[in-house]
Amino acid sequence: MKHEPISRTDGDTRQHLIVIGNGMAGCRAVEELLARDPNRYRVTIFGAEPLVNYNRIMLSPVLAGEKTFDEIVINGLDWYADNGITLLSGDPVIAVDRAARTVTSRSGLTLDYDRLLIATGSDPFIIPVPGKDLGGVISFRDMQDVEHMLAAADRGGSAVVIGGGLLGLEAAHGLSLRGMKVTVLHIMPTLMERQLDEAAGWLLKTALEARGQTILTGADTAEIVGEGRVQAVHLKDGTIIPADLVVMAVGIRPSVALARAAGLDVGRGIKVDDHMVTSDPAVLAVGECVEHDGQVYGLVAPLWDMCRALADELVEAPSGYKPAPTATKLKVAGLDVFSAGDFSGGDGAEDIVLRDASRGIYKRVVVRDDRIVGAVLYGDTADGNWYFDLLKKGESVADIRDALIFGQAFASGGGQADPNAAVAALSDDAEICGCNGVSKGKVLACIDGGAHSLDAVRSGCKASASCGSCTGIVESLLALRLGGEVDAGPKTMCKCTSFGHDDVRREIVAQAMRSIPEVMQKLHWSTPDGCSSCRPALNYYLLCALPGDYKDDQQSRFVNERMHANIQKDGTYSVVPRMWGGLTNPTELRAIADVVEKFNAPMVKVTGGQRLDIFGIKKEDLPAVWADLNAAGMVSGHAYGKSLRTVKTCVGSEWCRFGTQDSTGLGVKIERATWGSWMPHKFKIAVSGCPRNCAEATIKDFGIVCVDSGYELHVGGNGGIKVRATDLLCKVATEAEAMEMCAAFIQLYREEARYLERTAPWIERVGLAYVQSRLLPDAEARAALAGRFWFSQQFCQDDPWAARVAGAEREIHAPMARFQPVEELA
Amino acid sequence: MIGEWLDIGWVDEIPVRGSRTVQVDGGDDIAVFRTGEGKVFALRDRCPHKHGKLSQGIVHGGAVACPLHNWRISLTTGEALGEDKGCTPTVPVKVSGGRVLICRASTLKAAA
Numbered sequence: 001m002k003h004e005p006i007s008r009t010d011g012d013t014r015q016h017l018i019v020i021g022n023g024m025a026g027c028r029a030v031e032e033l034l035a036r037d038p039n040r041y042r043v044t045i046f047g048a049e050p051l052v053n054y055n056r057i058m059l060s061p062v063l064a065g066e067k068t069f070d071e072i073v074i075n076g077l078d079w080y081a082d083n084g085i086t087l088l089s090g091d092p093v094i095a096v097d098r099a100a101r102t103v104t105s106r107s108g109l110t111l112d113y114d115r116l117l118i119a120t121g122s123d124p125f126i127i128p129v130p131g132k133d134l135g136g137v138i139s140f141r142d143m144q145d146v147e148h149m150l151a152a153a154d155r156g157g158s159a160v161v162i163g164g165g166l167l168g169l170e171a172a173h174g175l176s177l178r179g180m181k182v183t184v185l186h187i188m189p190t191l192m193e194r195q196l197d198e199a200a201g202w203l204l205k206t207a208l209e210a211r212g213q214t215i216l217t218g219a220d221t222a223e224i225v226g227e228g229r230v231q232a233v234h235l236k237d238g239t240i241i242p243a244d245l246v247v248m249a250v251g252i253r254p255s256v257a258l259a260r261a262a263g264l265d266v267g268r269g270i271k272v273d274d275h276m277v278t279s280d281p282a283v284l285a286v287g288e289c290v291e292h293d294g295q296v297y298g299l300v301a302p303l304w305d306m307c308r309a310l311a312d313e314l315v316e317a318p319s320g321y322k323p324a325p326t327a328t329k330l331k332v333a334g335l336d337v338f339s340a341g342d343f344s345g346g347d348g349a350e351d352i353v354l355r356d357a358s359r360g361i362y363k364r365v366v367v368r369d370d371r372i373v374g375a376v377l378y379g380d381t382a383d384g385n386w387y388f389d390l391l392k393k394g395e396s397v398a399d400i401r402d403a404l405i406f407g408q409a410f411a412s413g414g415g416q417a418d419p420n421a422a423v424a425a426l427s428d429d430a431e432i433c434g435c436n437g438v439s440k441g442k443v444l445a446c447i448d449g450g451a452h453s454l455d456a457v458r459s460g461c462k463a464s465a466s467c468g469s470c471t472g473i474v475e476s477l478l479a480l481r482l483g484g485e486v487d488a489g490p491k492t493m494c495k496c497t498s499f500g501h502d503d504v505r506r507e508i509v510a511q512a513m514r515s516i517p518e519v520m521q522k523l524h525w526s527t528p529d530g531c532s533s534c535r536p537a538l539n540y541y542l543l544c545a546l547p548g549d550y551k552d553d554q555q556s557r558f559v560n561e562r563m564h565a566n567i568q569k570d571g572t573y574s575v576v577p578r579m580w581g582g583l584t585n586p587t588e589l590r591a592i593a594d595v596v597e598k599f600n601a602p603m604v605k606v607t608g609g610q611r612l613d614i615f616g617i618k619k620e621d622l623p624a625v626w627a628d629l630n631a632a633g634m635v636s637g638h639a640y641g642k643s644l645r646t647v648k649t650c651v652g653s654e655w656c657r658f659g660t661q662d663s664t665g666l667g668v669k670i671e672r673a674t675w676g677s678w679m680p681h682k683f684k685i686a687v688s689g690c691p692r693n694c695a696e697a698t699i700k701d702f703g704i705v706c707v708d709s710g711y712e713l714h715v716g717g718n719g720g721i722k723v724r725a726t727d728l729l730c731k732v733a734t735e736a737e738a739m740e741m742c743a744a745f746i747q748l749y750r751e752e753a754r755y756l757e758r759t760a761p762w763i764e765r766v767g768l769a770y771v772q773s774r775l776l777p778d779a780e781a782r783a784a785l786a787g788r789f790w791f792s793q794q795f796c797q798d799d800p801w802a803a804r805v806a807g808a809e810r811e812i813h814a815p816m817a818r819f820q821p822v823e824e825l826a
Numbered sequence: 827m828i829g830e831w832l833d834i835g836w837v838d839e840i841p842v843r844g845s846r847t848v849q850v851d852g853g854d855d856i857a858v859f860r861t862g863e864g865k866v867f868a869l870r871d872r873c874p875h876k877h878g879k880l881s882q883g884i885v886h887g888g889a890v891a892c893p894l895h896n897w898r899i900s901l902t903t904g905e906a907l908g909e910d911k912g913c914t915p916t917v918p919v920k921v922s923g924g925r926v927l928i929c930r931a932s933t934l935k936a937a938a
Contacts, residue, residue: 527886527887528862528863528887529843529861529862529886529887530886531884531886531887531891532883532884532886532891532896532898535884535886536884554841554844555841555842555843555844555884555885556843556884557884558884558893559882559883559884559893560893562882563882567878567879567882567893567894569876569877569878569894570877571877571878571879571882619882811839811846812841812844812846815846815847815848815849815855816834816835816839816840816846816847816848816858817832817834817835817848817849818848818849818850818851819832819848819849819850819851819856819933819937820851821850821851821852821934821937
């Protein structure tokens with residue numbers, strides 16, 4: 001997108017700040033400036049890429065298909081417009097005339113400046129081997145490179161990545177995920193040698209190889225060969241590796257050509273003082289293109305500090321940039337690594353090492369004179385910030401040395417791993433979000449400023465908004481600051497997705513999705529086929545959205561729902577036949593007794609829901625047990641499902657001298673109407689015949705307490721881990737009204753509660769008033785809810801036991817083969 | 827003549843993202859898994875935690891979640907994944923001409 005220069009100079013007497021570079025440093029510097037004084041300068045930004053300001057370190061997730069370009073945009077067009085910034089993208093500056101104080105762009109546009117900021121970043125280093133200019137040889141630096149790689153991956157074939165540093169490994173990971181056969185060539189003996197020691201580098205190499213990449217260390221490239229396009233890479237040892245794509249990711253160099261041509265003082269980078277001012281007082285520079293005190297930089301953390309110092313200078317409140325130790329906390333191809341300080345060892349340095357091979361964890365803390373000087377973590381980087389904080393403070397760790405390697409939770413005493421306590425102990429300037437350079441103090445200020453959810457913090461101060469590896473810490477900070485007041489924002493369903501339950505449900509309905517693979521595809525699941533958390537949830541959501549239409553996925557059901565019985569600790573099952581409203585008769589009791597004897601069931605127990613539970617049945621015997629129970633007229637009791645469990649009743653007006661209504665009869669009716677329905681979680685109903693409440697209706701999901709004048713309807717009770725008495729939903733006069741309200745309530749719960757959320761926490765989350773507002777005032781809306789429930793029920797009331805008895809899925813009850821060892825004859 | 831491999835049936839008999847068992851007289855069953863990618867693995871049907879029957883768990887990626895306490899066990903190594911520790915023995919398995927073959931020696935060990 002190329003923009004016409006917008007002339008806003010009419011009457012604007014402010015100084016003109018021109019920024020060359022629309023990348024992370026240039027725009028961050030402008031952000032910092034605007035935060036200090038939004039009106040001081042008229043700002044124009046030139047960008048070489050035809051794009052808005054995006055997060056370059058997030059190109060890897062774009063390549064890997066985990067994010068889209070839109071998701072890595074830091075500042076969209078509205079930001080430029082809102083702040084009166086002129087953006088000239090896709091039009092690089094090609095000359096600076098310092099005497100005339102003008103810049104000229106490739107399109108021929110010449111503009112005057114009062115202050116000039118050079119933020120040209122760095123260029124990829126291309127190793128000077130024959131064939132480096134062939135088609136299909138690219139670097140990994142900008143969005144265009146990513147597009148080249150995506151196009152190459154679409155064609156398939158082999159890719160060679162030269163460079164086993166962070167950038168190279170991320171390119172390799174992305175290309176590998178996209179189906180290319182990937183070989184990584186690294187000239188050093190271990191991967192990422194600048195960030196990792198040998199042990200961690202080896203672990204990383206092993207893990208990447210296990211994912212199908214070929215990693216060659218000590219590999220020196222001699223030549224890239226091909227006719228017009230690359231065909232192979234030759235190594236100096238004679239190895240030939242076929243390649244349809246070569247990605248050079250061996251390093252970066254400060255981009256200084258423009259500054260040098262302008263006559264600025266340039267070393268390895270553009271030389272700047274502590275205030276980011278170059279050898280020309282009107283010209284500043286920031287980011288990867290600068291050299292400060294002999295150092296050049298390639299990480300984001302120092303860049304943020306430079307931008308602060310630069311903005312202070314621009315508003316004439318100079319603070320000065322002081323290089324601070326830097327830490328690297330990264331996800332390389334999904335693997336967590338961390339390093340900080342000096343881990344080269346040497347005189348007086350002691351290593352404390354923890355290795356846990358089975359979990360793939362390696363931790364090394366380097367201590368000198370009782371102070372942490374360096375740390376390398378692989379596999380579990382949760383304590384990285386804590387070690388880095390101790391390192392920066394330079395405090396003695398003598399007192400906690402013994403437990404140091406086990407992390408903050410242990411070393412701080414207590415032995416109880418409380419993540420909130422660990423986060424509370426961090427100092428205010430401890431860095432929480434490495435991607436966006438946000439300190440703990442800033443996150444807390446953002447929360448105090450009204451950001452009461454993860455999402456609000458993300459948009460407020462950008463912490464956790466990029467790679468998300470600090471999400472847990474930000475959540476802890478929210479919990480610390482707000483106690484129970486944290487808004488349950490987009491807590492994701494599980495690690496397979498960045499969407500929350502409510503988002504997923506909404507999209508399933510909105511996009512009319514019809515299967516689990518379709519949901520996973522359209523919502524960018526990060527795993528091939530989900531996990532044991534999301535699969536059952538998706539199966540339920542689809543089942544609920546498409547009654548009668550959705551094909552239930554048995555492999556996404558928990559074992560009990562697949563086997564229609566309850567698994568016990570020894571691998572046998574317990575079987576609970578349905579007894580409507582808790583009523584039974586001699587035929588049923590006789591059949592149960594016969595089953596117990598015939599199958600040697602070691603125990604029969606009366607359950608809390610007024611049923612008989614037969615224990616110790618083998619998976620192979622289940623169909624035969626069900627056949628016998630079916631023959632006596634009994635069906636599945638669904639004691640195993642996230643479904644309607646039982647309707648518990650007392651004897652009511654028919655027998656009891658206190659009974660006010662026919663609670664037993666109503667209970668049977670309700671159970672006959674609601675059995676077989678699948679729910680977000682188990683669902684229990686009870687009907688008591690009088691306020692003495694013998695059926696314990698006030699700790700059920702839906703409870704009815706009969707009174708002389710009608711029926712009190714109660715909801716959201718729970719007798720489990722956390723006892724919760726029901727809330728009174730309403731009172732109705734007739735059985736028919738009670739039945740309709742029951743159906744409408746169940747359907748509201750089915751459609752809106754999150755999977756595995758019982759009615760009690762659901763109602764606490766949405767509020768009783770909300771539930772009442774959906775069920776009470778509008779009779780039509782209530783009837784529609786109840787109607788959807790009755791519609792869905794017509795597909796659910798087939799006895800699953802009878803289907804199995806008739807032979808359906810018989811194989812899952814039988815072994816595939818039987819092995820009887822015989823003694824071998826000599 | 828007793829071969830090195832035991833032929834236990836057609837690969838199609840194992841549901842995708844599911845499992846079947848091989849009953850071993852006098853020992854633990856062998857659980858034979860088929861992943862979403864169509865790969866076949868075999869493990870002793872016994873979670874290292876509380877001996878849950880892994881054959882009854884949910885298969886996802888290259889792992890199975892134990893039905894008792896949701897431990898995730900790697901189908902490749904038999905190792906518990908994540909924070910949990912423990913290992914269940916693997917049984918070498920191969921698919922040849924659509925037939926599933928498991929290693930006789932490892933199966934014998936399960937019977938021991």
